[in-house]
Amino acid sequence: MKSGMGLTKSHSLKRQSLPEALADSLRERILNGEFKPGESLVQEALAEEYECSRMPVREAFRQLEAAGLIVTKVHKGAVVAAMPAEQAQELYELRVNLESVLLEHAIPNMTDADLDASEQVLRELEKAYEERDINRWGSLNWEFHRSLYVPANRTQTLAIVQGVNLQVERYVRLQLLISETFEAAQKEHRALLEYCRARNVEAAVALLKQHIRDAGDSLVSSLEARSVDA
Amino acid sequence: MKSGMGLTKSHSLKRQSLPEALADSLRERILNGEFKPGESLVQEALAEEYECSRMPVREAFRQLEAAGLIVTKVHKGAVVAAMPAEQAQELYELRVNLESVLLEHAIPNMTDADLDASEQVLRELEKAYEERDINRWGSLNWEFHRSLYVPANRTQTLAIVQGVNLQVERYVRLQLLISETFEAAQKEHRALLEYCRARNVEAAVALLKQHIRDAGDSLVSSLEARSVDA
DNA sequence: AATCTGCGGGCTGGATCCAATAACACGGCG
DNA sequence: CGCCGTGTTATTGGATCCAGCCCGCAGATT
Incomplete structure (x- = not known):
């Protein structure tokens, strides 16, 4: 078995779903400092900015939350995570x-x-x-x-x-x-x-x-x- | 503080959002072996089983995917992750x-x-x-x-x-x-x-x-x- | 007979619509 | 004059609807 072959140089057709692309973009913007800790991310605003509906934004939020970059509260939305x-x-x-x-x-x-x-x-x-x-x-x-x-x-x-x-x-x-x-x-x-x-x-x-x-x-x-x- | 609540479809103290409750339930079912590795999870079926729409199921999937318990492919759905x-x-x-x-x-x-x-x-x-x-x-x-x-x-x-x-x-x-x-x-x-x-x-x-x-x-x-x- | 191809069903991904909730502001009352 | 209650509004959570993609099946062609 060639178990070690990490496909590092394959082109991997950009089979990337919209939520993933959004998550990537948002992550980069958070890392850039465009969204600062404590700042709240509004689904509708981002949806309009990316010219899509709120749903992909919501799914992207889930990914970012799992990565610890944002925290979400029920019915209160998402804010960029702070770091003590x-x-x-x-x-x-x-x-x-x-x-x-x-x-x-x-x-x-x-x-x-x-x-x-x-x-x-x-x-x-x-x-x-x-x-x-x-x-x-x-x-x-x-x-x-x-x-x-x-x-x-x-x-x-x-x-x-x-x-x-x-x-x-x-x-x-x-x-x-x-x-x-x-x-x-x-x-x-x-x-x-x-x-x-x-x-x-x-x-x-x-x-x-x-x-x-x-x-x-x-x-x-x-x-x-x-x-x-x- | 016993966390054994099994999602009683009505409004059982839902400080927890529905997708999270679903993720908990599905995670437990995967851990129980009810869903075996390689088995595919169908959004519609689960939505009907839990008597909700497919959307909470989709968000629950995101969480489980982030936890590495399932893997999803675009337009092909989610399958329980195997473990070599x-x-x-x-x-x-x-x-x-x-x-x-x-x-x-x-x-x-x-x-x-x-x-x-x-x-x-x-x-x-x-x-x-x-x-x-x-x-x-x-x-x-x-x-x-x-x-x-x-x-x-x-x-x-x-x-x-x-x-x-x-x-x-x-x-x-x-x-x-x-x-x-x-x-x-x-x-x-x-x-x-x-x-x-x-x-x-x-x-x-x-x-x-x-x-x-x-x-x-x-x-x-x-x-x-x-x-x-x- | 086997393979390629066109078609249809079923499922997922995304959009839109409706309900529920929390922040906010205004006005009434102590 | 300040505090509390209520109504309004903005925003999130969830449901339903529509489009697009996979896959399987059937039929035709070689």
Whole structure:
């Protein structure tokens, strides 16, 4: 059985249903910061904006709710989920834990093609950083990490990690503007890839843990500062 | 606080929206094995059975899909998700990893009331075991584990772990009939609680890991055996 | 005889319509 | 003058209706 073949490069005919497309779009807009935490999403308004009925919007809401990006109350509608610093802390600890496991299992399985693909993403990531293209940086950042984890062949874990990353990503994006930790993060990305090329599991995992912890600490303190002035 | 309400079609305290109630009911039916893996769920049939329109059913499907219990294809409907042995393996490794962390953080926070509550659940669990009430045992088993993790105050992690447990629970239930590992599991539950009472983190975590690994190995080999004859 | 093709039934996806509820504002009363 | 009750309105939840897609079946063609 060729169980490991994740269909990464198949075209996968855009058999995407409208609710899914809507969910993607709305998720991106939430990550962009266009919809801020606490802001309420009105079905009718979005339906009109996307020129469809309210029903696909409702189904998209269900997906976003399952992803933890919005919270809905009966007869009260949907609001963008807030994220207390405490919760961010927990999510980053989850990332450290789960992504370490993924990387550890991935490195022995990495082919040269895998590494080249990661390299390619990293190049784009660096470019986005230089151009200060925040949104592009955000999605490429996750794309780079993801590309390192895919060879682990752990789809369930990867899906969970992806959910966690999406939940925190919008705050990361906000922070990109004001923080210098990203300068370091850039270099760490490059170093991380080199460790992977060298198949140095120990060093790679250690660096990854520190990489995520730094980002988490930076984000948490930022959130705490924000919550004080609010 | 017994969550056994079985959707009494009238207005039974509906702080819970209809789609959620439906999702609960359908989830339970899937876990019970009433709907088997591969079986397709028809919106119209379920709508008629629950005496409502298809729309709440559709929204319930979204929730179940997000939980990984069903998979849906556009214009082709929903089928109950299967679980290859490989996937079960991964999910159990996730359990070992995440539940260890939870228990480790929970034990120092446990109050006497927490421990008594767990004791209470354990009593019911033992009773269900003696009476061979599979479904009740299944939900109480998770309830017991959950009660041990709640004091960790990690809602995100707990939610993820709950999802993982729900995904594997139906196979565990099927297996309860044919396996003897549950005899051991029963004793381990009791021992686990005692370690918690003694605040012996080391021993408790070690036992928990073995407890989950045993269950996982047993389930995986059972799934592999099943896949061969199929 | 086997395969391809056109057609129809059944089901899902999306739109529209109606009911129910919660926020809000106005006016009455203490 | 302020608080509470009621009516109004905006928005969500649920039902019904219509269109489009899958799949199976039957018939024709090679």
